Amino acid sequence: MALPALTLSQRAAALEKAVAVRRERADLMAALKSGAVTLPVLLAREDDIVGRLRVRRVLESLPGIGTIRAGQLLTDLEISEKRRIQGLGAKQRARLLTLFRTTD
Template sequence: MAVSATTTARQTDEVLARATKLRNDLESVISGVAAGSVTLAQVFDRSSVDAVCGFVYLVKIAESVPGIGKVRARRVLEELGLGERTRVSEVSASVRDSLVKVLR
């Protein structure tokens, strides 16, 4: 069965729309943390239910915590043995507790 050009274009448009929505949702989580309306603990709690919260890189969330900054956030993550590509959903409960205490 041959795939027509319109079907491919439609599928491409759907994929691009989903990717755009995901980027916007990720940005809203990060900006919520940066604004102080969402805490790090809330992001961890929501990550088991909300796929977007679990999908965001931990370094992006840590850097956006008010008063922390990029250098300190990356240093804390390095001390805990977490890489730059670690997602929020990949972190154990004990590490989550440590991060919440350190990144206040």
Template structure:
């Protein structure tokens, strides 16, 4: 597949958008880690905020103190969530399972 050639201005806009998205995802993970927002609020934000919707579930879980890569993977397996699933891609049962786990 051939990618279209981007002008310098388009490339700069894309870099700026990517930076805003990464910053937003970092803010959400930090807020979740400190308890300022709940898992339910993150899931609600994912429906409207593209950056939050593209956040990987594993990255969100690893933001919790005491949860690393291994515990996050074990929790996701127990809840029936694929290892590469993003927050927006979660089904209703998976969202309910996450809410139950964190409540």
């Protein structure tokens, strides 16, 4: 399938949009790492910014979880390494939330 021919202004606009989306994802991951955003709050968002994040990347952004622990959690929760948030099933999402439930 061939890519559509874009004008220079259309390419520039697409590039600006992509940069803005990447920046928002990076800010979201930083907020998750710092504890300003919790996993239940993140999973409650149903937009493309969150939906296209890989579950592994989200787990690695949680405080105290590194690459090895994230891999173990994915295996324990029976979630594929390549799964994105938007692709989580209801049971997978529920198990993930149960595991990271915070007591306020």
